[in-house]
Amino acid sequence: MIRNIIKGGLTVLAAVLVFFALRQISLPLVIGVNVFTVAVIVYAVSEGEIAGALAGAVCGLIIDAFSLGLFGLAGLSKTVTGFLAGFISRKINVQPPGRMFIFAGLLGAADLALWVLLATLIAAEGFPWAGGWLLVQPVGTAVLATAVILVLRRIKARRAL
Amino acid sequence: MPRFLKDRKNVLIFGGLLFAQLLLLSLQVPRGSEPSAFERVVFTLVSPLQRTVFGVFRGAASIWSRYVYLRRVESQNERLQDEVFHLRQENMVLNNDLTGLRDARELAAGLAGLGEPFLVAAVIGVDASNPYRSIVIDRGSGDGVRPNMAVVDRSGFLIGRVISPVGPGAGTVQLITDDNSAVSVRSETSLVQGILAGNAKGGTCWLRYVLATDESLAESEELLTTGFDGIFPAGIKAGTVESIALDGSLFKRIAVRAHLDWRRLTRVAVLTRPVEAAPTGPR
Numbered sequence: 001m002i003r004n005i006i007k008g009g010l011t012v013l014a015a016v017l018v019f020f021a022l023r024q025i026s027l028p029l030v031i032g033v034n035v036f037t038v039a040v041i042v043y044a045v046s047e048g049e050i051a052g053a054l055a056g057a058v059c060g061l062i063i064d065a066f067s068l069g070l071f072g073l074a075g076l077s078k079t080v081t082g083f084l085a086g087f088i089s090r091k092i093n094v095q096p097p098g099r100m101f102i103f104a105g106l107l108g109a110a111d112l113a114l115w116v117l118l119a120t121l122i123a124a125e126g127f128p129w130a131g132g133w134l135l136v137q138p139v140g141t142a143v144l145a146t147a148v149i150l151v152l153r154r155i156k157a158r159r160a161l
Numbered sequence: 162m163p164r165f166l167k168d169r170k171n172v173l174i175f176g177g178l179l180f181a182q183l184l185l186l187s188l189q190v191p192r193g194s195e196p197s198a199f200e201r202v203v204f205t206l207v208s209p210l211q212r213t214v215f216g217v218f219r220g221a222a223s224i225w226s227r228y229v230y231l232r233r234v235e236s237q238n239e240r241l242q243d244e245v246f247h248l249r250q251e252n253m254v255l256n257n258d259l260t261g262l263r264d265a266r267e268l269a270a271g272l273a274g275l276g277e278p279f280l281v282a283a284v285i286g287v288d289a290s291n292p293y294r295s296i297v298i299d300r301g302s303g304d305g306v307r308p309n310m311a312v313v314d315r316s317g318f319l320i321g322r323v324i325s326p327v328g329p330g331a332g333t334v335q336l337i338t339d340d341n342s343a344v345s346v347r348s349e350t351s352l353v354q355g356i357l358a359g360n361a362k363g364g365t366c367w368l369r370y371v372l373a374t375d376e377s378l379a380e381s382e383e384l385l386t387t388g389f390d391g392i393f394p395a396g397i398k399a400g401t402v403e404s405i406a407l408d409g410s411l412f413k414r415i416a417v418r419a420h421l422d423w424r425r426l427t428r429v430a431v432l433t434r435p436v437e438a439a440p441t442g443p444r
Contacts, residue, residue, distance in 0.1 A: 016207060020214035023286055030287065050174050057178050065203035066211075066289035066297065068324075068339060072185035074290060079182060083175050115290075122186060 008043060008051060012058050015039035031133040033140035036063055036074075037111050040082040041104050041145045042152070045094065049086030056082025073118050081111040100149055105142035112137055201326045208331040212299060215285040277394055279313075279430040280304060285331065293359070294339040295324075300431060303329040311393045311432040318420035319344065319399040320429055322392055334429070337399060337419055338366060345389040346399055351377035357384060357399055357417060366400055368415035373407055380405060384417060394432060 015035050022029045036059040044052020060075030067074070085107050088094070094103040112134070185199075282304075286297035300306045310323045312334045321336040335342055342359040346368070353375060355368045371378060382402045388395030400419040408414045 024218040063289040072182045076182045
């Protein structure tokens with residue numbers, strides 16, 4: 001239990017650090033790749049739907065704390081994304097890289113769509129299209145999520161040897 | 162724990178999480194409420210991380226450019242010396258031109274009008290969901306930064322105002338391109354007044370409440386703050402009129418290109434004069 005909490009905390013911390021670091025490198029990268037969604041998907045696939053939902057809630061609330069929008073919008077969408085990621089990955093095999101890419105891409109798109117929907121319905125907010133970079137987000141998120149999962153799997157396999 | 166609860170534990174926890182966040186959202190509707198204590202706590206806890214990452218990147222960039230990547234320093238130095246020489250000449254010519262165009266009294270009055278105490282701050286982050294809405298600066302309540310202080314860029318163009326939450330070492334600045342931003346402005350030559358409102362979709366602004374019958378405003382005209390809102394000092398340049406259209410309503414549809422370029426925002430100045438009448442409008 002404590003180990004899981006520490007693991008989740010480290011995942012969220014890594015996402016926060018990478019997010020702030022990306023801002024220093026390039027602004028379109030911040031919009032093109034949602035590192036918080038990546039962290040939620042990776043953690044949910046590894047730990048299950050409840051852990052994913054909790055990580056999603058924490059990541060979302062951190063995003064909301066650094067945004068002027070309604071506090072809880074991103075939290076809600078990320079919670080659903082985390083739960084779905086954990087739940088679906090238990091039902092179907094998403095381990096092959098190709099499947100993982102499609103799975104992460106679809107979840108990234110669902111997360112974005114849900115956030116846009118909630119922001120439109122509840123807050124009537126505009127979106128940072130940034131020359132279309134927002135539309136690239138599901139693909140960027142899928143690429144990074146697949147890469148992270150593959151790297152983690154390789155590290156795990158080496159440790160097992 | 163009863164068996165039926167145990168069987169549905171995952172769904173119950175998930176439902177509880179969703180319910181808690183919906184509750185959080187519903188507490189903030191209608192919009193315009195101050196940030197909750199929870200939001201302030203999250204901001205205060207995470208903003209030091211942002212400062213650390215910013216510091217690490219600045220340090221790494223400094224080490225790289227000052228101690229490692231010195232390949233072109235000599236040629237760069239020569240080029241810069243040439244540039245300084247030319248700029249000095251240009252500066253002298255421009256100063257002479259300026260003296261010829263304005264009398265000394267008018268110039269002194271103009272400079273005195275813009276003279277505001279300010280605090281230089283580095284931009285350490287952007288709005289996590291929409292970069293056109295807000296930025297985070299490395300100055301906070303510990304440096305004397307308070308909500309509703311106006312913020313300008315290094316050229317003196319209007320960027321926005323400080324809003325809550327303001328942490329001890331970091332503050333949030335609402336950009337003028339945010340949907341909820343409203344700045345009282347007037348055009349420089351025709352003196353048409355309106356409200357400069359943000360358009361966070363594209364990083365531009367709208368000039369609102371200019372009557373459709375008003376023919377005096379022209380495209381490319383400069384917009385300056387009036388100071389009527391009690392937040393932004395008068396005379397700060399905010400943007401230029403990009404297009405004027407009629408859409409059949411009572412008011413004109415006027416698009417404004419804001420001077421702020423959020424991609425180049427690295428350092429800003431917070432105008433630290435005391436806020437006179439701080440309105441408690443939407444964040």
